[in-house]
Amino acid sequence: MYSYLYSAVIHGVKAEMVKVEVDISRGLPGFNIVGLAGKTVRESAKRVRSAIINSGFEWPVKKITVNLAPGNINKYGSHFDLAIAAVLLECSGQIKIKNKENKFFAGELNLNGNINHVKGVLSMLLTAAENNYLEAVLPGANQKEAVLVKNLTPYLLKHLHDLNNLEAAAKRSKFKPKLNEDSSLNYPELNQIRGQKSAKKAVVTAAAGGHNLLLIGPPGCGKTVLAESIVKLLAPLNKRELLETASIYSINNNLNELNLKKKYRPFVAPHHSITSAGLIGGGQIPVPGEISLAHNGVLFLDELPEFKNSVLANLREPLEKKKIKIVRQQGSYYFPADFQFLAAMNPCPCGFAGVKDRDCKCSERDIVRYQQKLSGPLKDRIDLQIEVLPLKKDEILFKNSTAEKINYLKKIKKARSMQAQRYQDTGIKNNSELNLEDIEKYCQPNSSAKKVLEQAYESLKLSVRGYIRLMRVARTIADLNSNPQITESDLIEAVDFRWYAEKSEMLL
Structure with a gap:
């Protein structure tokens, strides 16, 4: 039989x-x-x-x-x-x-x-x-x-x-299963965060253009909560993305961590003690790692220099190719890794270098060695690198009511709509994917902005990569301001977001 x-x-x-x-x-x-x-x-x-x-x-x-x-x-x-x-x-x-x-x-x-x-x-x-x-x-x-x-x-x-x-x-079996409405993390609203006007602009810019973001500042200034707030600013998962992401979570047996009702994009924040196999995936029978769990969402690495150099080196390939390949004796395994990269770090080992009214106990050599843990190839893949300063007394004790009136979501949706219309039939999803040829086509500055660009080149000693990153960010800021061309104010704001990165490169 x-x-x-x-x-x-x-x-x-x-x-x-x-x-x-x-x-x-x-x-x-x-x-x-x-x-x-x-x-x-x-x-x-x-x-x-x-x-x-x-x-x-x-x-x-x-x-x-x-x-x-x-x-x-x-x-x-x-x-x-x-x-x-x-x-x-x-x-x-x-x-x-x-x-x-x-x-x-x-x-x-x-x-x-x-x-x-x-x-x-x-x-x-x-x-x-x-x-x-x-x-x-x-x-x-x-x-x-x-x-x-x-x-x-x-x-x-x-x-x-x-x-x-x-x-x-x-x-x-003909019933409606109860989908979890609350994911494991209660994400904050950007309007609820006090102060940090410049950092908020950077988070909004990152959300609108899909840019990778590095937040650098002393302990307790709000870097983590700023990073978490990006989840509610990102567009919800579409049907294809939801199935892709949910299937990965199903394999790892943690589907409950996804908010299937509100369709929030995943926000994955592994501890700095994670191994390479935990980050990129592995095992005798390879299973997806944290970067695949962040697929179609956000990977956030807090205390970035505390991660092992070998672990951070594994991020280069997925940030470039949007996938990771793992080879075993029984075959090759491909895991998707199309995520937005966010990171946070202190300016020095003690955390208070350059902070007013706080004494830094680190030597100049310690500071340089600490910042060099973020390798050049990884830094090259981060468009936005900003300094987050401690809050002032009034910002901590008194809530600014005007901050609640800013409709960040409306601005971001409008900027995304401009990008979708601009890049239709090109395969480009957002401004963070632009290369040098695309920048020459889509990122034309007006006459006054060209002068600012020349000044920025001289003062920041821009490389080709630095120029590409600057223009990507400028294009997103222009979209947020509904400007078809990049204006002088758009470029000045983009230079502000690039200043810390270029300054640290000159110091090192």
């Missing part, structure tokens, strides 16, 4: 369809799984046997062979349990599965027959939908992933005996 069903296996952040075949024949009773099955898949034999017996079904006392095809792909994960049990019961004539060529199965079994939540279901569902599968048999605990894929009918099961009547299970 022979039968088959379909499941899938995760490879990187994508899934590949797997045909689960079962043959029951005469011979010495046994249960064998073939087809490059990993340890977790081979362990399915004992789980499936106990689950079938404890669910009121009969275990065939015959020679049972399970094949996972194609045989050249490594199979791992406990989610094959449900497919193996279902096809075995169908093969032995105990249940009948209609339209099995259109069905996809994934679920882990307990010994008593209960079906547990499994990781990576969303990636599997997206691949199943691309391959024209119409129905998915899943654990009830994976309802949140099931509702995100619209063109698949879900059968959400709690127990193995529900396989007897999938139609009844489908009726029970």
